[in-house]
Amino acid sequence: MQRSIVILALVSASLLAHAQTTKPKLTLDEFFNSVSFSAVKVSPDGNSVVIATEKADWEQQIFRKELWLYRTAAANLSSGSLTQLTQSGHDGSPQWSPDGQWIAFLSERKVADGKDADAGDGKDNDKQPSQLFLISPSGGEAFAITSGEDDVHSFAWSPDSKSIYFATREPWTKQQNDDHKKAWKDVIRYRGDERGDVLFRITLEEALARHLAQGTRDLPATEKESGLTPGAVAVAHTPLRVEQLSISRDGRRLAFVTSSVSERQEKVEDIDIYLVNLTSDSAQATPIRLTQNQAVELNLEWAPDNRHLFFQVNLGSLERKYEDPQPRLYWLDSDTTSDKRQVERWFADYPGEVVRYTALPDGSVLCACRLGTEVHLQSQANPKAPIVKREGWPGRYEIPAGSMQSPRLAFVYSATERPTEVYLADGQEKLAQARPITSFNKLFTERDLPQAKPYRWTSDDGTPVEGMLMYPPGKFEAKNLPMFVFIHGGPQDADGNHFEADWYQWDRLAATAGWLVFEPNYRGSTGYGDKFALQIVPEIVSRPGKDILTGVDALVKDGIADANRLAVGGYSYGGYMTNWLITQTTRFKAAVTGAGAVEHIANWGNDDTGFDDVYFLGGHAWETPDRYRSEGAIFQINKVRTPTHMVGGADDIRVAVLENYLLDRALHELNIPSDLLIFPGEGHELDKNPWHGKIKVREELNWLAKYGGVTATN
Numbered sequence: 125m126q127r128s129i130v131i132l133a134l135v136s137a138s139l140l141a142h143a144q145t146t147k148p149k150l151t152l153d154e155f156f157n158s159v160s161f162s163a164v165k166v167s168p169d170g171n172s173v174v175i176a177t178e179k180a181d182w183e184q185q186i187f188r189k190e191l192w193l194y195r196t197a198a199a200n201l202s203s204g205s206l207t208q209l210t211q212s213g214h215d216g217s218p219q220w221s222p223d224g225q226w227i228a229f230l231s232e233r234k235v236a237d238g239k240d241a242d243a244g245d246g247k248d249n250d251k252q253p254s255q256l257f258l259i260s261p262s263g264g265e266a267f268a269i270t271s272g273e274d275d276v277h278s279f280a281w282s283p284d285s286k287s288i289y290f291a292t293r294e295p296w297t298k299q300q301n302d303d304h305k306k307a308w309k310d311v312i313r314y315r316g317d318e319r320g321d322v323l324f325r326i327t328l329e330e331a332l333a334r335h336l337a338q339g340t341r342d343l344p345a346t347e348k349e350s351g352l353t354p355g356a357v358a359v360a361h362t363p364l365r366v367e368q369l370s371i372s373r374d375g376r377r378l379a380f381v382t383s384s385v386s387e388r389q390e391k392v393e394d395i396d397i398y399l400v401n402l403t404s405d406s407a408q409a410t411p412i413r414l415t416q417n418q419a420v421e422l423n424l425e426w427a428p429d430n431r432h433l434f435f436q437v438n439l440g441s442l443e444r445k446y447e448d449p450q451p452r453l454y455w456l457d458s459d460t461t462s463d464k465r466q467v468e469r470w471f472a473d474y475p476g477e478v479v480r481y482t483a484l485p486d487g488s489v490l491c492a493c494r495l496g497t498e499v500h501l502q503s504q505a506n507p508k509a510p511i512v513k514r515e516g517w518p519g520r521y522e523i524p525a526g527s528m529q530s531p532r533l534a535f536v537y538s539a540t541e542r543p544t545e546v547y548l549a550d551g552q553e554k555l556a557q558a559r560p561i562t563s564f565n566k567l568f569t570e571r572d573l574p575q576a577k578p579y580r581w582t583s584d585d586g587t588p589v590e591g592m593l594m595y596p597p598g599k600f601e602a603k604n605l606p607m608f609v610f611i612h613g614g615p616q617d618a619d620g621n622h623f624e625a626d627w628y629q630w631d632r633l634a635a636t637a638g639w640l641v642f643e644p645n646y647r648g649s650t651g652y653g654d655k656f657a658l659q660i661v662p663e664i665v666s667r668p669g670k671d672i673l674t675g676v677d678a679l680v681k682d683g684i685a686d687a688n689r690l691a692v693g694g695y696s697y698g699g700y701m702t703n704w705l706i707t708q709t710t711r712f713k714a715a716v717t718g719a720g721a722v723e724h725i726a727n728w729g730n731d732d733t734g735f736d737d738v739y740f741l742g743g744h745a746w747e748t749p750d751r752y753r754s755e756g757a758i759f760q761i762n763k764v765r766t767p768t769h770m771v772g773g774a775d776d777i778r779v780a781v782l783e784n785y786l787l788d789r790a791l792h793e794l795n796i797p798s799d800l801l802i803f804p805g806e807g808h809e810l811d812k813n814p815w816h817g818k819i820k821v822r823e824e825l826n827w828l829a830k831y832g833g834v835t836a837t838n
Contacts, residue, residue: 227258695719
């Protein structure tokens with residue numbers, strides 16, 4: 125009797141402990157309330173961090189973009205405070221003044237006569253052209269220091285904090301705008317209305333004086349009609365758009381990266397680095413072209429030596445004709461002559477991808493570098509020095525940010541079961557002791573999250589391939605599971621050990637619904653070497669398609685996946701692959717595809733980055749017509765038997781919505797069950813209205829349940 129009581133007590137205690145530790149499953153609503161981070165900037169003294177966040181506002185139907193300020197308690201990282209700095213819902217791209225007294229940022233909030241007129245409701249119909257604002261980290265309201273009908277594209281502080289340089293489209297006066305409207309009404313002149321940028325300088329003294337004066341009076345009518353920011357002085361002109369500015373630490377030179385004025389990357393020649401001599405005697409300097417190559421440069425930053433310019437290349441090549449190896453980091457010597465300008469590659473011996481970097485006070489570089497399914501921090505003292513892997517945690521490090529006066533580092537970090545947050549460390553030698561300074565995504569730690577692990581197989585030609593397996597909660601490493609093949613876009617990307625929760629990466633919801641989610645890093649993915657990345661040329665879908673299908677075969681053979689319960693899906697390049705794969709096999713019971721092409725001729729004409737399409741296919745359509753046909757899903761669409769769900773943004777210029785209509789018409793003609801959702805006002809990123817992404821994933825999950833036969837109760 126006593127023994128029975130003891131056993132009953134033990135069982136009761138076990139059940140109670142289980143009840144106390146069991147977490148609820150993640151819901152659709154909770155998933156889409158995640159917070160993401162677009163920028164992290166450490167103050168010059170290392171004691172504060174400004175953070176740019178983005179979160180869905182369901183009532184206003186926008187993604188709210190806000191700035192937050194974290195302050196350490198004295199010199200102690202173990203305590204600090206996080207406060208909201210702005211509340212308009214339209215604020216981003218923050219930059220500290222070098223003296224730490226101001227934070228400048230871009231905002232689309234409503235402004236009247238240079239005064240902030242936004243009531244903080246964040247309504248989308250209040251959005252205005254992006255203007256430059258200032259706010260004190262000590263408190264107070266933000267105020268605009270630029271005005272006009274056109275967006276401010278980029279800006280940078282002078283090293284002495286006395287001036288700000290900014291770029292905007294060549295301003296028109298009110299009379300010029302009125303004349304244009306009278307002549308053209310609502311007609312869009314596709315290229316005729318395009319015009320380049322002007323680089324301006326405005327002094328902080330002038331901006332503050334005008335801000336104080338505007339508290340008592342409106343701007344004079346002549347200033348309102350001029351189209352210019354009052355007090356701004358033009359320093360240079362360019363026929364192109366200025367994507368980013370960077371000023372040398374001695375204040376003598378300004379560098380900028382250009383792109384097409386239309387933001388359509390039709391010609392790689394539009395994207396280069398230019399230099400402006402700020403000590404020139406002339407009123408406006410002529411920009412000097414520093415690069416002229418087949419590469420897309422970005423993330424420009426001056427080195428501490430005032431001589432070298434860091435920049436990344438994510439598409440194209442500096443060394444030879446256009447190709448797409450993994451993203452790389454370089455610097456160029458701006459002091460050498462144009463025909464002998466030295467360019468050196470950093471992390472050249474690293475086998476993976478340079479994702480992001482930050483230059484440190486001692487001239488070294490800290491890199492968030494991808495190798496396989498992990499993104500870790502690596503450092504290098506100079507381009508020829510050994511690469512040093514910094515101690516840290518498994519997972520993904522993003523947006524590393526340093527300070528030129530402090531060893532402190534901030535970064536965004538996540539892992540499969542560790543939601544994304546911002547961390548602060550006392551230096552690169554103390555990354556493992558970094559502390560989180562945000563807790564926006566804490567709710568996810570209170571939910572029963574799926575577990576994941578890498579999976580490796582051998583493709584049909586003997587090449588090793590890797591991917592990730594995300595298991596349904598409570599079924600880690602179980603066998604014979606229904607499997608959803610979820611294909612990443614890019615193709616320059618890779619799935620791995622990280623946390624993401626949005627309309628694009630919804631693997632956690634699929635796993636919670638009962639699917640084993642297989643995320644293949646097919647040929648073309650980054651983190652596996654340049655050769656691996658380049659092997660999709662010119663077989664843009666058939667080569668990676670074989671990698672994916674052999675991965676499915678291996679998982680079935682290993683008893684992990686149920687051959688009778690398979691589904692497939694993806695967005696962008698993942699949509700390309702999904703559209704192709706359902707023409708190659710009938711084994712998938714359901715497919716969900718978004719913004720994916722089914723042919724490559726019209727898609728090249730509609731794509732804003734046509735040069736990489738031509739590269740991937742080995743030439744233009746008139747040069748390699750057989751390749752365009754053999755790699756086009758539409759020419760084999762009669763083989764499709766898979767019920768297919770489709771989505772697309774109505775204003776997408778990366779993969780035109782016409783590709784969705786073409787696939788929809790073909791499936792309708794073939795009597796294949798299908799559904800097509802079009803999101804009005806959305807481009808490729810679905811970043812206008814959060815309801816669109818939420819509805820997208822809701823209906824994709826419903827489609828998988830309906831035709832794949834798997835629900836959360838299975």
